[in-house]
Amino acid sequence: MRKRLSQVSRIVIKLGTSVITNLSKRPDLPHMTHLIRQMSDLRALGKEVIIVSSGAVGAGRGVLGFEKKPKTLAGLQACAAVGQSRLMAIYEKLFSIYDINIAQVLLTHDDLEDHNRNLNARSTLISLLEHRIVPIINENDTVSVEELKFGDNDRLSALVAALLPSDLLILLTTVDGLMKNFGTPEQEIISTVNEIDDALRLQASGTSNDAAVGGMKTKILAGEIATRSGIPMIIANGRKKDVLVSLMEGEEVGTLFEPDDSMLPGRKRWIAFFHHTKGSLVVDEGAKTALIKKGKSLLFPGVKAVHGAFDKGDVVSINDTSNREFARGIIEVSSRELISNEIPESEVIHRNNMVIL
Numbered sequence: 298m299r300k301r302l303s304q305v306s307r308i309v310i311k312l313g314t315s316v317i318t319n320l321s322k323r324p325d326l327p328h329m330t331h332l333i334r335q336m337s338d339l340r341a342l343g344k345e346v347i348i349v350s351s352g353a354v355g356a357g358r359g360v361l362g363f364e365k366k367p368k369t370l371a372g373l374q375a376c377a378a379v380g381q382s383r384l385m386a387i388y389e390k391l392f393s394i395y396d397i398n399i400a401q402v403l404l405t406h407d408d409l410e411d412h413n414r415n416l417n418a419r420s421t422l423i424s425l426l427e428h429r430i431v432p433i434i435n436e437n438d439t440v441s442v443e444e445l446k447f448g449d450n451d452r453l454s455a456l457v458a459a460l461l462p463s464d465l466l467i468l469l470t471t472v473d474g475l476m477k478n479f480g481t482p483e484q485e486i487i488s489t490v491n492e493i494d495d496a497l498r499l500q501a502s503g504t505s506n507d508a509a510v511g512g513m514k515t516k517i518l519a520g521e522i523a524t525r526s527g528i529p530m531i532i533a534n535g536r537k538k539d540v541l542v543s544l545m546e547g548e549e550v551g552t553l554f555e556p557d558d559s560m561l562p563g564r565k566r567w568i569a570f571f572h573h574t575k576g577s578l579v580v581d582e583g584a585k586t587a588l589i590k591k592g593k594s595l596l597f598p599g600v601k602a603v604h605g606a607f608d609k610g611d612v613v614s615i616n617d618t619s620n621r622e623f624a625r626g627i628i629e630v631s632s633r634e635l636i637s638n639e640i641p642e643s644e645v646i647h648r649n650n651m652v653i654l
C-alpha cells in the first residue's frame with residue numbers, strides 16, 4: 298500500500314493546532330511555510346490538495362487575552378471569529394509565495410447532514426479543485442453550537458475525504474503515529490493498521506494537550522470513517538522535516554490505516570457517517586443476523602425497543618440487545634407510529650437505505 302501512495306491524486310491533509318502554532322501559541326510561520334512548500338511540490342506533481350486546518354480558536358486566544366482555552370461557548374466562538382481571519386490571512390500570504398490560490402470553506406454539521414446541501418458542498422469543492430485552488434476548510438466555529446457540531450477536525454477531515462471522495466487522508470499531528478505500549482519503555486510505533494477493532498479503540502486515549510481537541514480517540518474514529526469509505530488514512534508527525542514528501546514517496550512514516558477493499562457508494566457513506574442520529578431501535582438477535590448475514594430489510598417484529606423521537610425519513614441507529622450500534626438507516630415510519638403499533642407496513646427500514654457499520 299505504501300508504495301501505491303505516490304500514485305494517489307486527491308489528498309485531504311488535516312493540520313492540527315499544535316502543528317501550526319509555536320510554543321507561545323502563535324501561528325508558527327516558518328513551519329507553516331515548510332508545510333506549504335511541500336504541498337506546492339505535491340501540486341507540481343499534479344496532485345489535488347485539500348486542507349482541513351485547525352488553529353482558529355488558538356490564533357484568536359492571544360488577541361482576546363485568554364491565557365487558556367476559554368471554557369464558555371461564547372468565548373470560544375469569539376476566539377474562532379478573530380482567529381479564523383488571521384489564519385486565512387497567513388495562508389493567503391504563504392501560498393502566494395508559490396503562486397497558489399486558496400479558498401476558505403467553513404462548514405457546519407447540518408451543511409453535510411442534509412442531502413442536497415451535502416451534494417452542493419461537494420460540487421463547490423470539486424469546482425474549486427477544477428480551478429486549481431486549494432480549499433482550506435474548518436468548522437464554522439463562530440456559529441456552530443454543541444448539538445450541531447462536527448466536534449473535532451479529525452472527524453471533519455474524514456467526512457470531507459468521504460464527501461469528495463479523496464484518495465488519501467493524512468492527519469498531521471505532533472506524535473509520530475499510533476503507539477503500542479504508549480508511555481512505557483517498550484513504546485513502539487504501529488506502522489500499519491489492517492483493521493480497527495475494540496483492542497485498538499481501547500488503546501487510543503484522549504489527549505491532555507489543552508490546545509488540541511481530539512487525541513488518538515478521535516483519530517481512530519476518523520480512521521473508521523475513512524477506511525470504511527475505502528480511503529487509506531495516515532497519522533504522522535507534522536513537525537518532522539519533509540513529512541508529506543516522505544509519505545508520498547512511500548517511506549514507512551507514521552501509521553497507515555489500510556482501507557476496506559470496497560468503497561461504500563456515496564449515498565451509503567452519507568447515511569453512515571453524516572448524521573447525528575435522531576434515535577435508535579433495539580432489534581433482536583434474529584433480526585440482527587438477517588440484516589448482517591442475509592442483507593434483509595428490517596421488519597417491525599424484530600424491533601424490541603424504540604428510543605428518541607424521529608419522523609419518517611430520519612436516520613436512526615440500529616442497535617443490538619446490548620444496545621451497541623451495528624447499523625444505520627433511513628426509517629420509513631415515525632417513532633410515534635412505532636410506539637403505538639400503528640405502522641402502515643411491516644418494513645421499517647429498507648435494505649437499500651441501510652448500512653451495516
Ligand code: GLU
Nearest residue numbers: 351352353354449450510
Ligand atoms: N475548529 C477548531 C479551530 O479551528 C479546531 C478543532 C480541532 O482541532 O479539532 O480551532
